[in-house]
Amino acid sequence: MRDWLNKPAKAAYLFIFPSMVILLVFTLVPVVSSVVIGFFNLNMFFKDTSFVGLQNYAKLLADRRVWNSFGNTLMFMLMEVPLQVTLGLFVAVLVSRASWFVRLARSVLFIPVVCSLTSISIIWSLILDPTIGIIPYYTQLLGLGKCTFLKDPNLAMPIIVFLSVWKNFGQTMVILLAGIQSINPTYYEAAMVEGAKPAQQFFRITLPLLLPNVAFCVITNLIGSMQVFDQVYVATRGGPMFRTETAVMYIYTRAFSAPFQLGYASAIATVLFVIIMILSLTLNRWFLKREEAVYA
Amino acid sequence: MMVQPMPRHVKPFKLKHVGSTLVLMALLALVLYPFLWMVISSLKAEPDIVTYPPQFFAPGYTLVQYQRVFSAIxxxxxxxxxxxxxxxxxxxxxxxxxxxxxxxxxxxxxxxxxxxxxxxxxxxxxxxxxxxxxxxxxxxxxxxxxxxxxxxxxxxxxxxxxxxxxxxxxxxxxxxxxxxxxxxxxxxxxxxxxxxxxxxxxxxxxxxxxxxxxxxxxxxxxxxxxxxxxxxxxxxxxxxxxxxxxxxxxxxxxxxxxxxxxxxxxxxxxxxxxxxxxxxxxx
Missing domain, CATH: 1.10.3720.10 (MetI-like)
Structure with missing residues (x-):
């Protein structure tokens, strides 16, 4: 017993024990079971459970709502990630000076990151509400007609994207700002002596040196955007006409509302997982190549 | 450090920041607007919330919405x-x-x-x-x-x-x-x-x-x-x-x-x- 407290190599196991057990039981076991459950016909009442092999996968390939929700998720990702990272980068450069106003701006622009997506989605959907919202009223005054925004099948997804960018760009800003501040200032001093313009400084110094940080933001945002749920659940519930139903929204609906098909939902979740893994590994490799080119 | 002292032309240096300051102010407004709208609207009576055309401010303010939400959930x-x-x-x-x-x-x-x-x-x-x-x-x-x-x-x-x-x-x-x-x-x-x-x-x-x-x-x-x-x-x-x-x-x-x-x-x-x-x- 004393050994466990006095020998570092033994005490280490005491230190990691709680974390390892929790990670094993509540993350690693579920990952494996998710794949396994995908081969079963399993509902929430755990009755009539049966092994169905690849049937769930055959079914999901023929399920139009699966294709639709994955397509919507892809649309969301293609709009959200570039907008968010570009805006985050742009703002990070804007707030990389030090003055009282800039510091105040940083604090304020970060506020949405602190807020729950649930409340944010409620507020924005009311501001855009066709009955009480100010913005639909103004679009009408401007002669754009009565925009119904979240109830308009063509506008709903772009609004969900806008809401997500609004909520998250502060996060990208902070991560990239930390990157900008760790760039050696002598590079800029040298550039200034050479008479480089701000735009040249940005494209020749800031951006190349920031590439690892930008890559990190792109990849994490990409993974995050494949899992978009909260804003859709609160603001549209996947509507109108399933135009904002994302993959996770559909998985959640399949699993946790009648007829509670846990097995089928797990199969869809497994497909989503594989797609996320392939995407992030591919992007990671692509960025690594780019970085090598910069530092070579 | 062998950097030459900057010549004292303060004005152009400040002018450079006017653009970025304006952009930042626009962003601040975009971030703060929903919060202001939320706080002010939460203090309105129901008729002032649904009034048409929509108004940012209301003639009078009340805590009734807070009472209502606490009794609803x-x-x-x-x-x-x-x-x-x-x-x-x-x-x-x-x-x-x-x-x-x-x-x-x-x-x-x-x-x-x-x-x-x-x-x-x-x-x-x-x-x-x-x-x-x-x-x-x-x-x-x-x-x-x-x-x-x-x-x-x-x-x-x-x-x-x-x-x-x-x-x-x-x-x-x-x-x-x-x-x-x-x-x-x-x-x-x-x-x-x-x-x-x-x-x-x-x-x-x-x-x-x-x-x-x-x-x-x-x-x-x-x-x-x-x-x-x-x-x-x-x-x-x-x-x-x-x-x-x-x-x-x-x-x-x-x-x-x-x-x-x-x-x-x-x-x-x-x-x-x-x-x-x-x-x-x-x-």
Whole structure:
């Protein structure tokens, strides 16, 4: 017993024990079971459970709502990630000076990151509400007609994207700002002596040196955007006409509302997982190549 | 430093910033507008909210929407549940993450590399893939609708272990050796020597986890089915989803749910920002 407290190599196991057990039981076991459950016909009442092999996968390939929700998720990702990272980068450069106003701006622009997506989605959907919202009223005054925004099948997804960018760009800003501040200032001093313009400084110094940080933001945002749920659940519930139903929204609906098909939902979740893994590994490799080119 | 002193032409230097200041002000307005609208609207009577054309301000203000939301949904209970869930999760996670991070950073033991790689792999697994099996586990353990069920799976976080490990690696070598010579055991070294040194890192991690859990929607939504166990986000989401939209109470409820973290942000801003900045660090 004393050994466990006095020998570092033994005490280490005491230190990691709680974390390892929790990670094993509540993350690693579920990952494996998710794949396994995908081969079963399993509902929430755990009755009539049966092994169905690849049937769930055959079914999901023929399920139009699966294709639709994955397509919507892809649309969301293609709009959200570039907008968010570009805006985050742009703002990070804007707030990389030090003055009282800039510091105040940083604090304020970060506020949405602190807020729950649930409340944010409620507020924005009311501001855009066709009955009480100010913005639909103004679009009408401007002669754009009565925009119904979240109830308009063509506008709903772009609004969900806008809401997500609004909520998250502060996060990208902070991560990239930390990157900008760790760039050696002598590079800029040298550039200034050479008479480089701000735009040249940005494209020749800031951006190349920031590439690892930008890559990190792109990849994490990409993974995050494949899992978009909260804003859709609160603001549209996947509507109108399933135009904002994302993959996770559909998985959640399949699993946790009648007829509670846990097995089928797990199969869809497994497909989503594989797609996320392939995407992030591919992007990671692509960025690594780019970085090598910069530092070579 | 061989940089020449800048010639004193102050004016063009300032002019350069006019553009960026204007852009920043526009962004500030875009960020602040919904919050102002929310607070002001939550103080309006229902007719002033639905009036046409919509008005930003109202002729008079009232607290009636707050009374209405508190009588429509058990908001105090949601607040209490959210606090127990978020703080409980955070306290355990910060402790366990620090312990594991410390061992991975500073002790050589068999299987260290393999186990740490496992932590890194866990970090890459999205929650959605574990969601359904996790639900079944908690259900079978009889922990659905309990705080134990909500807290247990989140008592550690792979990211937290990773982060604390990076911090412990950066501490000077041989810190422990002196303590060992003084006869302190390993547990004592961790709690008396190491933990006091990483208060700031623990606070940043704590705030980061608190924010994530306080705001989380899908996780508590899935693991709770009764009104009594809902958290603020899940309870509010059900409230706006289930009935005909009640504008005033929805707005007042949102204010109540945002307020605690915003107050905390006001006082502990640098830890919020440090926590997010840390997610972006490379080892």
């Amino acid at each position: 058990p908001l105090w209970m949601y607040l209490r549940n959210t606090a127990i869930f978020a703080f409980g999760t955070t306290l355990f996670s910060v402790l366990f993450d620090s312990m594991a991070g410390y061992a991975f950073a500073r002790i050589r033991f068999k299987g260290r590399k393999a186990l740490f790689n496992l932590v890194l792999i866990t970090m890459m697994i999205p929650f959605q893939i574990t969601m359904i099996p996790l639900f079944i586990q908690i259900f079978k353990m009889g922990l659905l609708n309990t705080f134990a069920g909500l807290i247990l799976p989140r008592m550690t976080s792979a990211f937290g272990i990773f982060m604390m490990r990076s911090y412990f690696v950066s501490l000077p070598r041989d810190l422990e050796e002196a303590a060992r010579i003084d006869g302190l055991n390993e547990i004592g070294i961790f709690f008396r020597i190491m933990l006091p040194l990483c208060k700031a890192a623990m606070l940043a991690l704590g705030i980061f986890l608190l924010m994530g859990n306080w705001n989380d929607l899908i996780y508590p939504l899935m693991l709770t089915t009764t009104t009594e166990m809902r958290t603020l986000p899940s309870g509010l989401a059900m409230f706006v989803g289930e009935r005909v939209t009640q504008y005033g109470p929805s707005i007042a409820g949102s204010v109540i749910s945002l307020l605690p973290l915003l107050i905390l942000y006001f006082f502990a801003q640098r830890y919020f920002i440090a926590g997010i900045a840390m997610t972006g660090m490379k080892d």
